[in-house]
Amino acid sequence: MGIGILIGVLIIFILYFLASYYELRMVAGILEGIRYYWILVIMIIFQKEIRSLFTHIAKSNNIISLFRNPLKITYNILFDSITFFSETKTGALLVFEKTQKLDNYISTGEVIDARMSVALLQSIFNTKSLLHDGAVVIRNDRIYAAKVVLPLSNNEEFGRIYGTRHLAAIGITEVTDAFCIIVSEQTGKISFTKDKNIHRNISKEELLQVITDEKKQ
Numbered sequence: 001m002g003i004g005i006l007i008g009v010l011i012i013f014i015l016y017f018l019a020s021y022y023e024l025r026m027v028a029g030i031l032e033g034i035r036y037y038w039i040l041v042i043m044i045i046f047q048k049e050i051r052s053l054f055t056h057i058a059k060s061n062n063i064i065s066l067f068r069n070p071l072k073i074t075y076n077i078l079f080d081s082i083t084f085f086s087e088t089k090t091g092a093l094l095v096f097e098k099t100q101k102l103d104n105y106i107s108t109g110e111v112i113d114a115r116m117s118v119a120l121l122q123s124i125f126n127t128k129s130l131l132h133d134g135a136v137v138i139r140n141d142r143i144y145a146a147k148v149v150l151p152l153s154n155n156e157e158f159g160r161i162y163g164t165r166h167l168a169a170i171g172i173t174e175v176t177d178a179f180c181i182i183v184s185e186q187t188g189k190i191s192f193t194k195d196k197n198i199h200r201n202i203s204k205e206e207l208l209q210v211i212t213d214e215k216k217q
Helices: 002-021 025-045 049-060 063-067 070-087 116-125 164-175 204-216
Strands: 092-094 109-113 135-139 142-148 179-183 188-194 196-197
Touching: 002 135, 025 109, 070 092, 070 116, 070 179, 070 204, 116 135, 116 142, 116 179, 135 164, 164 179, 164 188, 188 204
Parallel strands: 092 135
Antiparallel strands: 092 179, 109 142, 135 142, 179 188, 188 196
C-alpha cells in the first residue's frame, strides 16, 4: 500500500512538472493546490523509518557527536593536554605507535587501553600518580599503556645534552618508526622526536602542525 501511495505522489509530481513546462495553467493550478500535502504523505509512508532515526538520535549521548570528526577530536585532546603540561611544567612523554608494534616495550609498563581524554592524560602524568614515571604509548588514538620503559639513545652527543626523558624519546625512534612528544618538567618546553632526531622548543603552532601531519600518515 505504501509503495502504491508513493508511486501516486511521484505521478502527481511528474504531471505538475509537465503542466508547468507546457504552461497548462489550470492543471498546474490544481496540482499546485495539493503539492503542500506531498511532504505529509511521504512522512506518513516512511513514519517507521523516521521514528527509528529519531530514536537512534535520542539514544546518542551527544547529538553533535554524530557529526564530529574523530581525528579532529584527537588533535584537540593532544594539543590541550600538551599545552597544559607545558604551562604547568609537568614532565610528560607520549609515544605514538605507527607501523612497528611496541609490544616489547609495552610489557614493561601497565596496559590501560582507554579512550583518550585530557583528564586521563593529566591524571597519569600527575607527579602523585603511580603511573607518571615513564612513557605513555598511544595506539590507534587510544591511551594504550602507561609507565612504559623505553630504550635510551646511545648517541654520546645527545647524552651530554639531554636527560633521561629526552634520551628515551630519541632512543625509541632509533629502533622503531614511532614518534614522540616530550614536555620538560624543568622548563615546560615542548620537543618531539622522529627518525633518530630531536626537534627542540617547538611552538604551540608547530606542535599542532606536527600532530596533524603525523596523524595523517
